[in-house]
Amino acid sequence: MEQMSRNLAFQLKKIRQQRHLSLDDVAKATGVSKAQLAQIEKGEANPTVSTIWKIAAGMRTSFSSLLQAPTAHFMKYSSKDAPHVDEDEGRYRVYSIIPYNPERGWELYKIEMEPGAFSRSEAHTEGVEETVTVIQGQATISAGEMHEFLEEGDTLVFSGHQPHEYKNTSEKLTILHLILQYK
Amino acid sequence: MEQMSRNLAFQLKKIRQQRHLSLDDVAKATGVSKAQLAQIEKGEANPTVSTIWKIAAGMRTSFSSLLQAPTAHFMKYSSKDAPHVDEDEGRYRVYSIIPYNPERGWELYKIEMEPGAFSRSEAHTEGVEETVTVIQGQATISAGEMHEFLEEGDTLVFSGHQPHEYKNTSEKLTILHLILQYK
DNA sequence: GACATATGTATACTTTAATAAACATCAAGA
DNA sequence: TCTTGATGTTTATTAAAGTATACATATGTC
Numbered sequence: 001m002e003q004m005s006r007n008l009a010f011q012l013k014k015i016r017q018q019r020h021l022s023l024d025d026v027a028k029a030t031g032v033s034k035a036q037l038a039q040i041e042k043g044e045a046n047p048t049v050s051t052i053w054k055i056a057a058g059m060r061t062s063f064s065s066l067l068q069a070p071t072a073h074f075m076k077y078s079s080k081d082a083p084h085v086d087e088d089e090g091r092y093r094v095y096s097i098i099p100y101n102p103e104r105g106w107e108l109y110k111i112e113m114e115p116g117a118f119s120r121s122e123a124h125t126e127g128v129e130e131t132v133t134v135i136q137g138q139a140t141i142s143a144g145e146m147h148e149f150l151e152e153g154d155t156l157v158f159s160g161h162q163p164h165e166y167k168n169t170s171e172k173l174t175i176l177h178l179i180l181q182y183k
Numbered sequence: 184m185e186q187m188s189r190n191l192a193f194q195l196k197k198i199r200q201q202r203h204l205s206l207d208d209v210a211k212a213t214g215v216s217k218a219q220l221a222q223i224e225k226g227e228a229n230p231t232v233s234t235i236w237k238i239a240a241g242m243r244t245s246f247s248s249l250l251q252a253p254t255a256h257f258m259k260y261s262s263k264d265a266p267h268v269d270e271d272e273g274r275y276r277v278y279s280i281i282p283y284n285p286e287r288g289w290e291l292y293k294i295e296m297e298p299g300a301f302s303r304s305e306a307h308t309e310g311v312e313e314t315v316t317v318i319q320g321q322a323t324i325s326a327g328e329m330h331e332f333l334e335e336g337d338t339l340v341f342s343g344h345q346p347h348e349y350k351n352t353s354e355k356l357t358i359l360h361l362i363l364q365y366k
Numbered sequence: 367g368a369c370a371t372a373t374g375t376a377t378a379c380t381t382t383a384a385t386a387a388a389c390a391t392c393a394a395g396a
Numbered sequence: 397t398c399t400t401g402a403t404g405t406t407t408a409t410t411a412a413a414g415t416a417t418a419c420a421t422a423t424g425t426c
Contacts, residue, residue: 004232056285060365102239182243
């Protein structure tokens with residue numbers, strides 16, 4: 001996404017201004033054209049790795065510091081446009097609340113389960129951790145050989161590298177929040 | 184440089200193979216074309232940030248882990264093709280032994296000073312550290328208000344954010360190794 | 367053996383990143 | 397006021413990133 005372009009925009013501009021350099025100076029030091037640098041600082045560019053490399057090298061800085069997110073944002077995610085997927089004939093519904101983002105490293109889902117609804121997931125890749133909180137209702141969660149019954153307010157954390165199951169063992173609609181954390 | 188492309192090539196291939204995915208799988212998960220992914224894995228591509236973002240997001244991984252250098256290399260730098268710059272009418276010569284590299288964060292120079300040769304540097308940007316080792320001869324180094332006389336085998340470390348001077352106070356050729364470290 | 371499916375490679379094309387040069391803007395200094 | 401120089405912006409062109417499609421090569425399976 002253009003998230004990264006904005007980070008780069010911010011960091012480059014910051015470095016350039018801290019060092020009191022003009023676009024021409026930076027162009028000369030990095031070998032990247034002035035026009036392109038201007039575009040990058042405006043966040044209107046989608047540079048290649050080699051361009052970023054040239055900037056990092058010329059400015060004597062690192063990739064990470066160039067691509068670092070500046071500070072906290074103020075970002076609203078609306079459940080209106082949250083995409084969702086159904087399972088178990090529509091009785092198990094998964095809504096993506098916050099999609100995965102490489103900077104963040106995790107994603108957030110809301111899960112709605114009709115009474116008796118059931119879902120089974122195969123083992124994810126190594127290093128995935130699931131954190132489930134029961135917002136409403138009750139659920140039984142199994143991972144490998146372990147089983148746990150959860151009520152409203154309960155939270156379970158488990159490693160997702162093994163097959164696991166979600167089941168609504170109550171008589172009413174159960175709502176979960178699921179955080180998937182990737183290493 | 185294509186250093187980064189190689190890191191990306193290695194890391195992507197590693198992830199893909201660890202997870203037993205085909206290029207088509209990754210293409211579908213990331214939204215990046217199979218052809219481009221193949222190129223990237225061969226290290227023959229120079230992807231844009233948005234492409235890397237798509238890969239990181241689709242693979243549920245981070246930028247840093249994708250761009251991480253895999254393991255130690257085995258890389259020879261020849262002093263033959265080391266560029267050099269002269270000062271003080273050719274009596275102060277600076278050879279770049281290892282050029283700056285964003286992954287490394289520092290660079291190495293060799294400095295040759297004829298007897299009496301002299302060089303003055305303005306303050307560098309904040310966070311630069313200089314490490315000077317006398318390989319041969321003697322030198323007097325000043326940084327701000329501090330002065331130090333160095334003989335063969337001596338090393339001096341100082342902060343480069345103030346004006347500093349190098350001078351060969353001996354009767355013979357003095358050779359220094361200079362490491363410039365950037366924060 | 368012939369067919370089907372899956373996987374990586376090569377090729378033709380479209381889109382766009384990157385450059386270079388001209389242009390606009392502004393602040394000294396004569 | 398009129399230059400002059402420095403700085404960022406705009407525009408036209410070129411170089412290459414990215415896509416889509418077709419191709420080659422296996423690896424089963426009937």
